[in-house]
Amino acid sequence: MSGSNLEACSSCRACDLASTRKTVVISRGNPEADLMLIGEAPGAQEDAQGVPFVGRSGRALDQLLWEVELDPERDLYICNAIKCRPPKNRRPKKGELASCRLWLDLQLAVVNPKVIVLTGATAVEAILGIKGGMTQLRGQWQTWDGRSVMPIFHPSYLLRNPSKATGAPLDLTRQDLAAVQQRLCEP
Ligand code: URA
Numbered sequence: 001m002s003g004s005n006l007e008a009c010s011s012c013r014a015c016d017l018a019s020t021r022k023t024v025v026i027s028r029g030n031p032e033a034d035l036m037l038i039g040e041a042p043g044a045q046e047d048a049q050g051v052p053f054v055g056r057s058g059r060a061l062d063q064l065l066w067e068v069e070l071d072p073e074r075d076l077y078i079c080n081a082i083k084c085r086p087p088k089n090r091r092p093k094k095g096e097l098a099s100c101r102l103w104l105d106l107q108l109a110v111v112n113p114k115v116i117v118l119t120g121a122t123a124v125e126a127i128l129g130i131k132g133g134m135t136q137l138r139g140q141w142q143t144w145d146g147r148s149v150m151p152i153f154h155p156s157y158l159l160r161n162p163s164k165a166t167g168a169p170l171d172l173t174r175q176d177l178a179a180v181q182q183r184l185c186e187p
Contacts (some may be wrong), residue, residue, distance in 0.1 A: 120154030
C-alpha cells in the first residue's frame with residue numbers, strides 16, 4: 001500500500017477499534033515478494049510499534065522462517081486480517097473483519113502474491129471462508145483467487161505448545177513452511 005491509500009488506512013475509523021488502538025498496523029517486509037503471510041490482528045507490541053509480528057509471536061515466526069531459509073524482510077510481505085488491535089487481544093469480530101477487508105483486498109491486489117500463508121483460524125476464515133480446526137487444515141494446500149494457499153498454526157499456539165517432538169505442532173509447522181519454500185521455487 002502506498003500514497004493516498006496508505007494515508008487513508010493509517011487514519012481509518014471504519015470500526016470501533018479506532019478508538020482503542022494506538023496505531024494502525026499495516027505491514028512489514030517486501031511488497032514485491034511472491035509470498036504473503038496473513039495473521040490475525042496486532043497485539044500490544046505491534047500496536048505500540050505500528051509493525052506486525054514484532055512481539056513474542058513475531059520472533060517465533062521469524063525464527064521458523066529463517067529455518068527454511070526464508071528472509072522475513074526480503075521474501076515475504078507480512079500483514080494481518082485486521083489492522084487495529086482488539087482490546088485485550090480478543091478475537092476480531094465479524095464486523096471488524098468486514099470493515100477492514102477493503103484494506104486486505106488492496107494489499108492482496110498490490111502485492112499480487114503467488115503463495116499465501118494463513119496463520120491461524122481467523123486468517124483462514126477471512127480468506128477461505130472455512131471455519132474449522134487448524135489441526136485438520138494445516139499443511140493442506142488450498143487455492144484461492146488462483147493462488148496457492150497454505151494454512152499453518154498461529155505462532156502464539158506454537159508458543160503454548162513448545163514440544164520439539166517429531167509430529168508436534170512445531171515440527172508440523174516447519175514441514176508446512178518447507179512445503180511453502182518449495183512451492184515458491186516451482187515455475
Ligand atoms: N499475532 C498476529 O496475528 N499478528 C500480529 O501482528 C501479532 C500477533
